[in-house]
Each structure stands twice: as structure tokens, then as C-alpha cells.
Amino acid sequence: MRLYREFHAPIPASPREREKPLDKVKEPPRASRSLEREER
Incomplete structure (x- = not known):
């Protein structure tokens, strides 16, 4: 679930x-x- 969340909804501080x-x-x-x- 952690990998799926990070890969599917990665919301980093930089929008780039x-x-x-x-x-x-x-x-x-x-x-x-x-x-x-x-x-x-």
C-alpha cells in the first residue's frame, strides 16, 4: 500500500x-x- 500510494499519488514539495x-x-x-x- 505504501509503494502504491507513493507511485500513484506522489505529492512532492516541488510541482516540477x-x-x-x-x-x-x-x-x-x-x-x-x-x-x-x-x-x-
């Missing part, structure tokens, strides 16, 4: 760390989509 995970999660799908478009 909170935005990093979101950016990383949003970047992969975009990169893979752009690669697929380039291949086509």
Missing part, C-alpha cells in the same frame, strides 16, 4: 517533479506516433 511523470507518459505515445507516420 509532479509534471515530469506526466510529460514522460505523454511523450512516448507522441514519439511512437510520429515514427509510424514517418515510416508510412
Whole structure:
């Protein structure tokens, strides 16, 4: 439960760390989509 809470709701004092995970999660799908478009 501790790990789940820390990984699912990590609320650090700096909001930058909170935005990093979101950016990383949003970047992969975009990169893979752009690669697929380039291949086509």
C-alpha cells in the first residue's frame, strides 16, 4: 500500500517533479506516433 500510494499519488514539495511523470507518459505515445507516420 505504501509503494502504491507513493507511485500513484506522489505529492512532492516541488510541482516540477509532479509534471515530469506526466510529460514522460505523454511523450512516448507522441514519439511512437510520429515514427509510424514517418515510416508510412
